[in-house]
Amino acid sequence: MHYGTAVFEGIRSYATADGGAAVFRLPEHMERMRKGADMFGIEFDAERATQATLATLRANGHRDAYIRPLTWMGTGSIGLDVDPLTQHLMIATMAKVVHLGGARTRLTVSPWKRNPATSMPPLKLSGAYVNSILAKREAKQRGFDEALFTDDKGYVVECTGANVFMVKNGVVTSVDHRDALPGITRDTMIELSGAESREVTLHELLDADEVFVCGTAAEATAIAVLDRREFGDNPVTRELAALYGRVVRGQEARYASWLTAV
Secondary structure, three states: OOOOOEEEOOEEEEEOOOOOEEEEOHHHHHHHHHHHHHHHOOOOOHHHHHHHHHHHHHHHOOOOEEEEEEEEEOOOOOOOOOOOOOEEEEEEEEOOOOOOOOOOEEEEEOOOOOOOOOOOOOOOEHHHHHHHHHHHHHHHHOOOOEEEEEOOOOEEEEEOOOEEEEEEOOEEEEEOOOOOOOOHHHHHHHHHHOOEEEOOEHHHHHHOOEEEEEEOOOEEEEEEEEOOEEOOOOHHHHHHHHHHHHHHOOOOHHHHHHEEEO
C-alpha cells in the first residue's frame, strides 16, 4: 500500500451466444500477472487465481463483467525490503466498465512522459499507474477524455490505459514502443486486423485517416479528436470493433480457444 508493491490485471467476461459466459484470454492475463508478481518475489499460482476468478463470477452472478485480480505485499514492516512481507490475493468482479468503454474519445498529448522501461518494466504494477493518473487528470482538466504519451523523440508510446492504432489508406498499424504495456487486446487486434507493428511518430498519427485505442476496458475506442486534429468517419475501427464484439461473445468459432467458460 505504501510503496505500490501490488500487481493487478484488467480482464473481461462476456455473456456468450450459448446463454453462458466466458472470460476472454484468461490464461494470457494470468501469465502477465505472474511476470509482474515475479518482480516482487510474490508466489503467484496462476491456476489458483484462475479458479478464484471463475468462482467469483459465479458467486456474484456476473456474465458481462470487469474482473480485477490483485496480489500485494501486506504486513511486516514499512521498509523497502519486501521479502519478509505477507502475500495476498483478491479477485473482484463488477458490472460497470471503468475506462473509456468504446465511446468516441477526445485525446490530447500529455506533458507527462511514460515511465521508461529502463526504470519501470511495462507490466501492471500498481505503483506505475501513478504516471497514468497524473496524465489523465491533467488531460481532463483541459477538457479532454484521455491522454497520449509520447517520448522525447516524438514517437507515440500509448495512452494511460490503452494501446494505440492508426489507419492510413486502409492499412492498419499498431504502435510499437518499448515503454508501452504489451497489451493482450493489442495482440488480439493485430491478429484480427493483420496490422503491422512498428514505431509511429506523432506526426504520422495526426496525419492518419483513423486513430483508435484498445484495451480490456476500452475494447476498440475510436478517437474523435487529437488535440486540434478532428477525425471524421471511422469505418475500419467500426468493423474491427464489431468483429471483436463477436469474438469475445463466442460468435466466431475460429477464436473459441480464447474463451474460458464460466
